[in-house]
Amino acid sequence: MSGRTLYGGGGIIPDIIVIPDTLATDEYEAVQRIYRAAGQFRTELFNYAVRYVQEHPGLEPGFRLESADFGAFYAGLAEAGLDLDRADLSQAERFVRYQLEREIALQAWGEEGQFQQVRDRDQQLLAAVELLRGSADSQTLFETTNRVVGEGGLVVDAPQIAVASRGN
Numbered sequence: 001m002s003g004r005t006l007y008g009g010g011g012i013i014p015d016i017i018v019i020p021d022t023l024a025t026d027e028y029e030a031v032q033r034i035y036r037a038a039g040q041f042r043t044e045l046f047n048y049a050v051r052y053v054q055e056h057p058g059l060e061p062g063f064r065l066e067s068a069d070f071g072a073f074y075a076g077l078a079e080a081g082l083d084l085d086r087a088d089l090s091q092a093e094r095f096v097r098y099q100l101e102r103e104i105a106l107q108a109w110g111e112e113g114q115f116q117q118v119r120d121r122d123q124q125l126l127a128a129v130e131l132l133r134g135s136a137d138s139q140t141l142f143e144t145t146n147r148v149v150g151e152g153g154l155v156v157d158a159p160q161i162a163v164a165s166r167g168n
Contacts, residue, residue, distance in 0.1 A: 015145045018127040023095060030091035037082055044080050048073050049103035059108055061116050065100055073100060 023031060034041060052069070053059060073096075074089055089096060098121065105117035119125060135141035 016127075016131075016148055018124045021121065021123050023092075027092055027095060030088040031095050033088045034084055034092055034096075037084065040080065040082050041077070041084075044073075044077050044082060045099055045103050046107075047080075048076055048100065049107045052104050053108045059104075061105070061109065061113060063101070063104075063117075065097060065104075069100075070096070 022028075056063075070089075070093065074086065077084055077089075098118065102114055102118050106114040109116070131141065131144060135144055
């Protein structure tokens with residue numbers, strides 16, 4: 001179709017691999033310590049999300065939690081008898097924020113609302129959308145892909161995709 005050679009036997013390998021956003025080592029270690037009480041932590045996350053939705057009837061997609069919201073969540077963990085180190089919770093705040101906002105959106109608007117709430121944090125999705133938006137047809141898409149691979153290699157981060165799709 002596009003003049004590209006396909007080889008068999010090895011599965012599908014993407015033309016471009018976008019590096020996902022991951023936790024730093026210290027964040028990861030804090031999350032591991034928090035998740036030693038995973039079942040109870042997830043239960044309290046759910047309970048907080050349900051209460052938050054009930055207490056915020058005008059909640060709209062795209063909301064962001066404030067520092068006071070974290071304080072209330074942490075207080076709820078302690079009230080539930082979950083003895084977590086406050087330093088771990090602070091170190092893992094980015095992860096906890098993501099989980100809380102995702103769960104609140106799920107309780108407020110269901111799975112589609114949950115996706116809408118967190119999609120702007122998915123670097124791989126954002127890169128794919130950027131590539132597609134910058135391509136009027138499959139030929140342009142392949143040219144952009146070749147430019148990305150030629151300039152930055154097979155493994156890239158999302159900003160490289162944005163620059164390449166604009167033809168810079």
